[in-house]
Amino acid sequence: MKILVGVKRVIDYNVQVRVRPDETDVDLSNTKMAMNPFCEIAVEEAVRLKEQGIASEIVVVSVGPKVVQEQLRLAMALGADRAIQVETEDAVDSLAVAEVFAELVAQEQPGLVLLGKQSIDSDNNQTGQMLAGMAGLGQATFASAINFKEGCIQVTREVDGGLQTLELTLPAVVTTDLRLNEPRHARLPDIMKSKKKPIDVRPLGDFNVTAQNYLKVLKVQAPAQRQAGEMVASVAELVDKLKNQAGVIA
Amino acid sequence: MSVLVVAEHLGGVLQSGTARVVAAALQMGDGVDVLVAGHNVSEVAEQAASLAGVRAVVVVDQPNLASQLAESVCEVVLTLVDSYSHLLAAASTFGKNLLPRVAGIKRLPQLSDVIEVISADTFKRPIYAGGAIATVQNTAPLKIITVRTSAFGAVGQAAAAAYSGVSVDVNNSLTSLVSETQADAAGPELGSARVVVSGGRGMGSKENFALIESLAGRLNAAVGASRAAVDAGYAANDLQVGQTGKIVAPELYVAVGISGAIQHLAGMKESRVIVAINQDEDAPIFKIADYGLKMDLFEALPQLESALS
Numbered sequence: 263m264k265i266l267v268g269v270k271r272v273i274d275y276n277v278q279v280r281v282r283p284d285e286t287d288v289d290l291s292n293t294k295m296a297m298n299p300f301c302e303i304a305v306e307e308a309v310r311l312k313e314q315g316i317a318s319e320i321v322v323v324s325v326g327p328k329v330v331q332e333q334l335r336l337a338m339a340l341g342a343d344r345a346i347q348v349e350t351e352d353a354v355d356s357l358a359v360a361e362v363f364a365e366l367v368a369q370e371q372p373g374l375v376l377l378g379k380q381s382i383d384s385d386n387n388q389t390g391q392m393l394a395g396m397a398g399l400g401q402a403t404f405a406s407a408i409n410f411k412e413g414c415i416q417v418t419r420e421v422d423g424g425l426q427t428l429e430l431t432l433p434a435v436v437t438t439d440l441r442l443n444e445p446r447h448a449r450l451p452d453i454m455k456s457k458k459k460p461i462d463v464r465p466l467g468d469f470n471v472t473a474q475n476y477l478k479v480l481k482v483q484a485p486a487q488r489q490a491g492e493m494v495a496s497v498a499e500l501v502d503k504l505k506n507q508a509g510v511i512a
Numbered sequence: 513m514s515v516l517v518v519a520e521h522l523g524g525v526l527q528s529g530t531a532r533v534v535a536a537a538l539q540m541g542d543g544v545d546v547l548v549a550g551h552n553v554s555e556v557a558e559q560a561a562s563l564a565g566v567r568a569v570v571v572v573d574q575p576n577l578a579s580q581l582a583e584s585v586c587e588v589v590l591t592l593v594d595s596y597s598h599l600l601a602a603a604s605t606f607g608k609n610l611l612p613r614v615a616g617i618k619r620l621p622q623l624s625d626v627i628e629v630i631s632a633d634t635f636k637r638p639i640y641a642g643g644a645i646a647t648v649q650n651t652a653p654l655k656i657i658t659v660r661t662s663a664f665g666a667v668g669q670a671a672a673a674a675y676s677g678v679s680v681d682v683n684n685s686l687t688s689l690v691s692e693t694q695a696d697a698a699g700p701e702l703g704s705a706r707v708v709v710s711g712g713r714g715m716g717s718k719e720n721f722a723l724i725e726s727l728a729g730r731l732n733a734a735v736g737a738s739r740a741a742v743d744a745g746y747a748a749n750d751l752q753v754g755q756t757g758k759i760v761a762p763e764l765y766v767a768v769g770i771s772g773a774i775q776h777l778a779g780m781k782e783s784r785v786i787v788a789i790n791q792d793e794d795a796p797i798f799k800i801a802d803y804g805l806k807m808d809l810f811e812a813l814p815q816l817e818s819a820l821s
């Protein structure tokens with residue numbers, strides 16, 4: 263079975279984002295970039311499925327400028343077999359990315375599509391569900407366990423009320439949550455070897471992205487900062503302040 | 513302008529987030545209808561009909577909606593949504609699962625986690641774990657939006673709105689429910705509690721995490737946790753607060769043994785009063801806490817409990 267995996271290049275999760283002084287956007291110049299942590303989990307899951315003999319080929323896809331090849335190379339060092347870069351210099355939203363993936367699903371006919379549940383830049387949590395809807399596939403978002411059965415999968419999802427397990431016919435779209443696995447680090451020899459693996463670069467214009475762009479970002483601002491508080495010396499002082507100053511406990 | 517709000521319900525009870533989504537909806541248009549889709553949902557429909565400001569409730573009550581799968585509920589939404597200008601749901605795992613599927617099929621964008629309504633087509637939403645706030649205009653003929661419920665007050669109760677039953681052909685053969693484990697629902701719900709007490713990795717074990725539960729009981733608070741505490745198995749997954757967990761904004765948030773990573777702060781920094789208990793004076797949580805107590809939590813928690821009893 264072939265697995266298609268999405269990989270997004272985003273700000274490193276340890277870095278605090280800066281807003282441009284003119285409030286038009288965030289400022290990512292000279293910012294450390296990395297693979298979206300949820301995409302790392304998706305890549306790891308695909309690699310484990312290949313190690314278990316369930317997956318036969320892992321194809322990783324990223325939509326973006328040439329620099330996304332760094333993340334595609336990393337995914338191949340971790341175990342993906344080949345990569346597709348859908349090249350564009352423009353910012354693309356979840357809907358356009360979902361359309362690209364829907365077309366790739368039709369071309370590549372994967373048995374499973376694995377995407378991160380959200381990217382830590384736009385925090386949208388949309389692409390997998392949009393793709394599933396467009397492609398007429400079942401979806402399991404917030405996955406914390408995936409089990410293969412005959413012709414189907416069972417996926418455990420972390421939902422607000424607890425855990426839920428679904429059965430899905432294949433192909434299906436699964437979006438990964440934090441506790442699905444713990445991604446490995448790439449080993450140096452694998453990084454060297456990944457340089458020989460192929461990246462198929464295809465312009466975004468080759469894809470039939472039909473959705474009109476209805477969204478316009480008018481402003482990007484820094485959030486309101488909280489007032490610095492005070493340190494208290496004892497539990498008694500804390501309780502006193504909570505009662506008599508903040509008035510939050512009786 | 514008319515708005516369709518997808519109600520969220522569990523075990524025959526309307527979830528508290530829906531009243532907050534209705535509040536957001538009323539800022540976008542005055543014809544606010546609520547869709548209740550599920551099985552044996554007449555009580556949920558009644559609860560939804562009594563939310564102030566609701567024009568009408570549309571009830572789709574049939575056995576094939578019992579598990580409220582996204583694929584099935586999506587089919588229902590698609591048959592109803594064309595006469596509306598806005599489609600809303602809470603930015604809960606239910607809403608986040610459902611609405612983008614509708615958006616994908618309609619080839620329309622979605623705005624996730626809206627925290628402020630500027631006008632019927634312009635909204636604010638956090639990006640980068642709340643590191644920035646984007647103001648976005650959405651000119652789509654149908655605006656599909658998930659609402660961050662902690663950012664809106666709930667509407668009150670009013671005389672019951674009209675409700676009508678509709679039946680919809682649902683053909684989902686893609687997914688089925690295998691099992692569900694409900695977390696035990698002791699104490700108030702995390703998303704709407706007035707007080708939240710959260711424990712982090714500093715708790716050290718599942719057994720020690722009981723100290724958090726006990727303090728929460730004393731304060732009639734909901735229990736929360738950091739990702740590290742959930743990953744380590746101290747607390748259930750549905751208690752995770754943060755960028756990728758639940759977003760809360762209670763009157764009082766008490767963070768115990770939590771360092772204050774940006775991903776955690778993203779889920780609680782809108783709380784009115786924040787208390788941090790941590791033995792490391794350099795812990796970033798102290799930078800946003802209203803009251804910081806630098807102390808070993810194993811000393812502080814018993815003292816706090818007895819001071820409150």
Ligand SMILES: Cc1cc2nc3c(=O)[nH]c(=O)nc-3n(C[C@H](O)[C@H](O)[C@H](O)COP(=O)(O)OP(=O)(O)OC[C@H]3O[C@@H](n4cnc5c(N)ncnc54)[C@H](O)[C@@H]3O)c2cc1C
Nearest residue numbers: 712713714738739740754755756757769770771776791809
């Ligand atoms: C993609 C992604 C998403 C994430 N999403 C979330 C999220 O939604 N929510 C979330 O919380 N995190 C999230 N994280 C994880 C986040 O980055 C931090 O790793 C996590 O919040 C740390 O949890 P913690 O503060 O409990 O643990 P630590 O950072 O290990 O902090 C433990 C704290 O306990 C204190 N402590 C230890 N012992 C004691 C004691 N005896 N008395 C007093 N204090 C003590 C220490 O001084 C320390 O400050 C995410 C990370 C990634 C990469």
